[in-house]
Amino acid sequence: xxxxxxxxxxxxxxxxxxxxxxxxxxxxxxxxxxxxxxxxxxxxxxxxxxxxxxxxxxxxxxxxxxxxxxxxxxxxxxxxxxxxxxxxxxxxxxxxxxxxxxxxxxxxxxxxxxxxxxxxxxxxxxxxxxxxxxxxxxxxxxxxxxxxxxxxxxxxxxxxxxxxxxxxxxxxxxxxxxxxxxxxxxxxxxxxxxxxxxxxxxxxxxxxxxxxxxxxxxxxxxxxxxxxxxxxxxxxxxxxxxxxxxxxxxxxxxxxxxxxxxxxxxxxxxxxxxxxxxxxxxxxxxxxxxxxxxxxxxxxxxxxxxxxxxxxxxxxxxxxxxxxxxxxxxxxxxxxxxxxxxxxxxxxxxxxxxxxxxxxxxxxxxxxxxxxxxxxxxxxxxxxxxxxxxxxxxxxxxxxxxxxxxxxxxxxxxxxxxxxxxxxxxxxxxxxxxxxxxxxxxxxxxxxxxxxxxxxxxxxxxxxxxxxxxxxxxxxxxxxxxxxxxxxxxxxxxxxxxxxxxxxxxxxxxxxxxxxxxxxxxxxxxxxxxxxxxxxxxxxxxxxxxxxxxxxxxxx
Ligand code: SF4
Numbered sequence: 013x014x015x016x017x018x019x020x021x022x023x024x025x026x027x028x029x030x031x032x033x034x035x036x037x038x039x040x041x042x043x044x045x046x047x048x049x050x051x052x053x054x055x056x057x058x059x060x061x062x063x064x065x066x067x068x069x070x071x072x073x074x075x076x077x078x079x080x081x082x083x084x085x086x087x088x089x090x091x092x093x094x095x096x097x098x099x100x101x102x103x104x105x106x107x108x109x110x111x112x113x114x115x116x117x118x119x120x121x122x123x124x125x126x127x128x129x130x131x132x133x134x135x136x137x138x139x140x141x142x143x144x145x146x147x148x149x150x151x152x153x154x155x156x157x158x159x160x161x162x163x164x165x166x167x168x169x170x171x172x173x174x175x176x177x178x179x180x181x182x183x184x185x186x187x188x189x190x191x192x193x194x195x196x197x198x199x200x201x202x203x204x205x206x207x208x209x210x211x212x213x214x215x216x217x218x219x220x221x222x223x224x225x226x227x228x229x230x231x232x233x234x235x236x237x238x239x240x241x242x243x244x245x246x247x248x249x250x251x252x253x254x255x256x257x258x259x260x261x262x263x264x265x266x267x268x269x270x271x272x273x274x275x276x277x278x279x280x281x282x283x284x285x286x287x288x289x290x291x292x293x294x295x296x297x298x299x300x301x302x303x304x305x306x307x308x309x310x311x312x313x314x315x316x317x318x319x320x321x322x323x324x325x326x327x328x329x330x331x332x333x334x335x336x337x338x339x340x341x342x343x344x345x346x347x348x349x350x351x352x353x354x355x356x357x358x359x360x361x362x363x364x365x366x367x368x369x370x371x372x373x374x375x376x377x378x379x380x381x382x383x384x385x386x387x388x389x390x391x392x393x394x395x396x397x398x399x400x401x402x403x404x405x406x407x408x409x410x411x412x413x414x415x416x417x418x419x420x421x422x423x424x425x426x427x428x429x430x431x432x433x434x435x436x437x438x439x440x441x442x443x444x445x446x447x448x449x450x451x452x453x454x455x456x457x458x459x460x461x462x463x464x465x466x467x468x469x470x471x472x473x474x475x476x477x478x479x480x481x482x483x484x485x486x487x488x489x490x491x492x493x494x495x496x497x498x499x500x501x502x503x504x505x506x507x508x509x510x511x512x513x514x515x516x517x518x519x520x521x522x523x524x525x526x527x528x529x530x531x532x533x534x535x536x537x538x539x540x541x542x543x544x545x546x547x548x549x550x551x552x553x554x555x556x557x558x559x560x561x562x563x564x565x566x567x568x
Contacts, residue, residue: 013401020347022357022476023533032264036081036082037081037082037083038083038160039160039161039164040081040082041080041086041088041092042082042089042091042092042517043075043079043089044096044099044101045534046546047077047079047092048074048096050077050078051077051092051093051096052071052101052102053076054073054076054077054089055077055093055102055108055112057072057109058072058112058175059105059108059111059113060302061111064111066184069111069112070086070190073086073089073299075528076470077089080192085177086112086113086182086183087113087178087182087183088106088354090109090113090182091182092113093109093110093112094106095344095559099256105476105544107326113181113182113183113184113278120504122200122277123188123189123190123191123241123242123262124180124185124186124187124190124191125190125191125193126173126176126177126180126190126191126192126193126343127158127176127193127194127195127216128162128169128176128193128195128196128562129149129152129159129162129167129174129194130149130160130167130171130194130196130197130199130202130206130210131149131166131167131196131197132146132147132148132149132150132167133149133196133197133201133202134197134201135150135151135200135248136201136251136286137150137198137286137552138249138284138286139273139283139284139285139286139317139344139499140283140284140315140351140352140356141283141311141314141345141347141348141349141351141352141353142351142387143348143350143398143482144350145162145212145239146214146253148163149167149195149196150196150197150198151197151199151386152196152197153348153394153398155397155398156394156395157392157393159194161175161176162196162507163541164244164427167196168213168304169210169211169213169214169217170213170214170216171216171217171425173192173213173214173217173218173363174217176192177217177218177238184472186392187237187238188237188238188239188242189239189241189293189547190238190239190240190547191240191241191242191243191244192214192240192242192243192244193237193244194243194244194245194246195212195246196210196246198246198247198248198251199245200247200248200251200252200256201245201247201248201251201418202385204259206340207263208226208263211226211243211263211264212225212226212229213402214240215229215230215232215233215240215264215546216229218233218234218238218239219236219238219241220237220238220355221232221235224496226264228262230264230546233546233547234546234547234549234550236511236547236552239545239546239547239548240545240546240547241545241547241548242256242266242267243263243264243265243266243267243545244265244266244267244268244270244307245260245263245265245268245269246268246270246271247268247269247270247289248266248271249258249271249272249285249291249292249294249295249296250286250287250291250295251269251295252270252294252298253298254298254483255487256273257298257299257302257304257486258302258486258562260304260344260544261302261304261562261563262488262562264545264546265304265307266304266544266545267304267306267307268299268304268305268306268307268541269307269308269309269341270292270295270296270299270307270308270309271308271309271311272292272309272310272335273285273290273307273309273310273314273448274310274311274313274314274317274325275292275310275325275328275329275332276289276321276325277289278316279314279315279316279317279321279325282314282315282316283314283315283316283353284352285357286485291425292334293335293337293451294335296308296334296335296337297450297451297452297480297484298448298484300452300453300474300496301452301453301474301476301480301484301485301486301489301542302485302489302494302543303339303474303485303489303496303541303542303563304543305339305472305497305543306337306338306339307337307338307340307341307388307466308337308341309328309338309340309341309440310325310338310340310341310342310343311342311343311344311345312325312326312344312370312373312483313344313345313364313402314345315353315356315361315362316418319369320363320375321362321567322373323373323376323377325550326380326400326476327380329551330380330382331379331450333350333449333450336382336448336455337385337448338382338384338385338386338472338496338497339385339386339387339388339426340373340381340385340386340387340388341388341389341390341392342387342388342389342390342391343389343391343392343568344365344370344390344391344392344403344408345364345397346392346394346402347362347400347401347402348398348399349398349400349552351405354400357400358403360463361388364401364402365402365403365407365513366403369401370405370408370412371412372410372414372415374390374411374412375412375415375416375419378390378412378413378416378423379416379421379423381423381424381425382424382425383424383425383426383459384426384446384455384457384472385425385426385445385446386425386426386427387425387426387427387428388427389409389421390408390409390412390528391405391408391409391463393406401464402540403461404474412471426467426470429461429466429467430466430467431462431466431467431468431501433465434500436462436468439462440463441460441462441468441520442460442461442463443456443458443459443460443523443527444458444459444460444461445458445527446458446459452474452477452480452481452484452486453474453475453477453480454472454474454477454535455472455473455474455475456471456472456475456524456528456529456531457471457472458469458470458471458473458524458528460523460524460532467501468500468519468520469498469499469500469501469520469524470497470498470499470524471495471497471498471499471524471525471527471528472494472495472496472497472530473493473494473495473496473523473528473532474493474494474496474517475493475531475532475535475537475557476489476492476493476494488541488560488561488563488565489541490539490561491537491539492537492539492540492541492563493528493531493535493537493539493540493541493567493568494540494541494542494543494563495525495528495540495541495542495543496543497543498518498521498522498525498542502522521551522555525555528535528540530568533566533568536568537568538567539565539567539568540565540566540567540568541560541563541564541565542544542557542563542564542565543563544557544563544564549564552564
């Protein structure tokens with residue numbers, strides 16, 4: 013850890029009381045003695061209901077169970093049912109439990125995202141906008157969604173994963189495919205043994221057994237009931253070296269979130285990011301050449317920026333081949349008490365954008381996002397009471413979408429085109445191929461789209477350029493084309509699937525892989541690699557890939 017870090021603990025008024033209130037509301041189970049009659053009435057109604065749907069169940073819960081202090085949720089109702097049947101207050105009926113949990117539903121991507129937070133630790137960054145609260149990872153605030161859940165488990169990775177799995181199951185979500193997302197400060201600044209133990213314990217929780225080493229835990233997960241089909245870690249560009257890239261891959265990571273915030277060296281310096289655009293470009297290049305999916309964070313309204321300079325900055329993401337990310341989060345800078353930016357605002361050096369300025373900026377950003385990028389967020393969900401001044405709107409994306417619709421403009425990003433829960437007719441799908449250059453690769457974004465341009469499946473293929481420096485590539489990947497991502501959406505997964513829902517060779521994923529192999533062969537590559545998650549190794553074995561050291565490869 014960096015000993016020069018300046019600690020700025022924030023003293024929010026009534027911070028502790030607010031956290032305690034939040035915990036009581038969200039984390040306290042229902043008192044089954046106090047609500048006994050209400051709960052029995054609910055279970056009777058659930059048993060008797062015909063055609064029980066998710067919305068019908070929710071309205072029954074809202075109508076029959078009231079608590080002024082504790083938040084009544086479906087998983088607390090399931091827990092109450094289990095507790096009451098265990099105490100013989102009523103007989104256990106599997107059918108009632110199934111109805112309370114609803115029938116399993118998949119997210120539109122077929123994958124359950126599971127976020128885990130690392131423990132509090134200093135960050136090497138000194139960014140002037142970044143809050144620090146004692147006992148929490150740098151930049152995270154106690155009342156942010158998910159943070160209290162992690163704190164409740166003392167940031168223990170095993171307990172966090174088990175609790176989320178239980179909650180998914182109580183809410184009727186499928187849990188066979190899990191995408192792990194590790195947040196909290198800068199991953200690369202944590203001690204290596206902390207990182208290794210953290211990842212191993214997440215896998216242990218998915219596996220339901222404890223393993224003696226990370227490798228054994230990963231092996232075990234290949235056939236576990238809850239498989240990790242992705243692992244995302246979050247770090248800073250100036251921490252990315254070839255060794256770090258190798259280590260991230262060894263841990264099992266498939267996607268890296270990089271906070272770049274601005275593509276302007278002057279703004280980076282003003283905001284004391286402690287990194288330059290040269291650091292960013294190098295980090296992105298190393299990660300892309302290693303096949304990682306790249307998820308960047310960009311922050312408008314930094315000190316020194318204006319809405320117009322932000323528009324110019326955003327355009328660099330696509331115009332400069334060194335960036336061109338696969339996924340993006342726009343986090344407009346939030347002004348938070350206790351930060352250096354707050355002091356600059358008090359001195360009159362800084363002005364947060366108004367709601368209308370931010371909405372227009374997001375509209376202009378969204379209209380320029382290319383079809384190969386997924387715009388995941390346009391606002392960070394910071395509770396309004398932390399924001400000292402400026403926009404507190406949490407519905408910025410909806411507001412921007414409304415404006416785009418009124419102006420007859422469609423956002424082309426992946427998120428806005430995903431098929432979600434619509435039915436797809438296989439014969440209406442067409443294969444699209446979009447090629448674009450980066451500073452080290454030619455990228456092929458292959459996709460199956462409907463006649464309405466909705467996205468049913470896609471694949472990212474990277475062909476390293478002959479001019480890419482071999483010193484920036486992992487030995488294992490030299491002379492390989494690389495599949496960086498294969499994604500088939502929930503409903504599309506049914507096309508060519510067997511009765512278990514597992515994709516067969518005739519499925520969309522398989523057809524995309526075959527197409528990628530052809531492109532690689534035509535471009536003169538002899539081998540193709542895939543950055544497989546631990547839980548997708550079996551899938552790629554079916555397609556002729558074998559595990560080498562850190563990647564799966566096959567000849568073309
Ligand atoms: S790098 Fe991220 S966590 Fe660290 S100080 Fe900067 S914004 Fe905060």
